[in-house]
Amino acid sequence: MSRHFSYEIDERRIRILLKENTLPFSEETWKNYLQQSKPIDATTKIPQLNLPAISISKPALLTGVFIILVGGFTFLIAKFVDFSGAKSNINLVREVKPEPDNYRLPQSPEIESSKSITENTQPKDSIKTEPLTVLETNTVQPIISSPQPSTNSNTLQVTNLPKNSVPEDSSNKTVRKKPKKEVEIMESKPLNTNIPLITPEEPELELK
Amino acid sequence: MSANDLFILLSKNDLNTKKDLFEANYPFMSSVAIRFSKNEMQAKQMVIACFDSVIQNFLLLKNRQSQFSEFLKTAFLTEAVKFIKAIRNEYYVASTVYAPGEENKNYNLFENNEIIDYNTAAPSVVIKSIQGLVPSQRLVFNLYVVDGYQLPEIAEILEASEQTVKSNLEKARYHFQKNIEKNLKESKHEQAL
Numbered sequence: 001m002s003r004h005f006s007y008e009i010d011e012r013r014i015r016i017l018l019k020e021n022t023l024p025f026s027e028e029t030w031k032n033y034l035q036q037s038k039p040i041d042a043t044t045k046i047p048q049l050n051l052p053a054i055s056i057s058k059p060a061l062l063t064g065v066f067i068i069l070v071g072g073f074t075f076l077i078a079k080f081v082d083f084s085g086a087k088s089n090i091n092l093v094r095e096v097k098p099e100p101d102n103y104r105l106p107q108s109p110e111i112e113s114s115k116s117i118t119e120n121t122q123p124k125d126s127i128k129t130e131p132l133t134v135l136e137t138n139t140v141q142p143i144i145s146s147p148q149p150s151t152n153s154n155t156l157q158v159t160n161l162p163k164n165s166v167p168e169d170s171s172n173k174t175v176r177k178k179p180k181k182e183v184e185i186m187e188s189k190p191l192n193t194n195i196p197l198i199t200p201e202e203p204e205l206e207l208k
Numbered sequence: 209m210s211a212n213d214l215f216i217l218l219s220k221n222d223l224n225t226k227k228d229l230f231e232a233n234y235p236f237m238s239s240v241a242i243r244f245s246k247n248e249m250q251a252k253q254m255v256i257a258c259f260d261s262v263i264q265n266f267l268l269l270k271n272r273q274s275q276f277s278e279f280l281k282t283a284f285l286t287e288a289v290k291f292i293k294a295i296r297n298e299y300y301v302a303s304t305v306y307a308p309g310e311e312n313k314n315y316n317l318f319e320n321n322e323i324i325d326y327n328t329a330a331p332s333v334v335i336k337s338i339q340g341l342v343p344s345q346r347l348v349f350n351l352y353v354v355d356g357y358q359l360p361e362i363a364e365i366l367e368a369s370e371q372t373v374k375s376n377l378e379k380a381r382y383h384f385q386k387n388i389e390k391n392l393k394e395s396k397h398e399q400a401l
Binding site: 005007008009010011013014015017018019020021022023025029030032033034036037 | 223227230231234235236238239241242243248251252253255256257259260326327331334335338350353354381382384385388
């Protein structure tokens, strides 16, 4: 197209000219119509749905389709995946019924009888932690087992105090002894003193 | 004849009624067909095909009180556009290349120092000039200049963008004027002979 083009046509005149320009009607025209026209179908009486023309660009349509697809897959996956934390915040607390029988160990009847004896001699509640008196000395000498305890001050002595007694001198350093627990008297079998004399045959040594 | 009676007769395919309607509306249909088509033969085919389509569309109307002549004026234009667009070997190919048969492409207005008065051109020259346009430009020129449609309406009818319609209209005006010049020269040359 030339840049110097000037449109000089009167379009109003062109409009009138073109609208007035018609073809004459003749029987030949009607015969041509009868030969070429198609009969009206009864099925065409169904009303056509005039859908509104929605102009959507291809890129926008493709983007929308992809978003729908990705969203659908995400929703499907989210249904099967548990997004809650691996460690549940719920602390499982075991209900412990306060029954005293839960803390008792099963015991045999003999032990129970021995236990009853010990109970008579020493009640359970009377166990006390009694410190022992220890005399401090510079040198430590081996302890000589003797029926009577030595009164040497240089030796380390341990006075066997009775269980229920309270030390008189509390100023000295005392070593606390672990509280004695109840000792279960187990069944003990008597040892057989009669040892069978089985002497293997030994070879006679030749003394030279 | 009432619209309801007309509807009943057309649904029964009454030939007399159809002939009366065809004859009454033939001038309008032929004027549209001539300016929309590339030649007279194609125009006659367009009249027959589009008239059948208009009758079928009229029978599908819910409002049976509408006048057939008023309905035909808008429906025939729509069917004519569809008819031209259906001729794919002409519509989609000719829209991008020049029409065949053009040997002399010299449109120099000042070659012989002639001043051309476009407004004195004969109707046959104007018809021939508009039929010389490519189908897409011909449709846009007819709908805008002759039928009075606006560019957005034409874009909706042709299913194209408004920019495309505007571009086609500018090209149509340019080639229409050039065709008038060429046809005027040819007619003067024929008269001289």
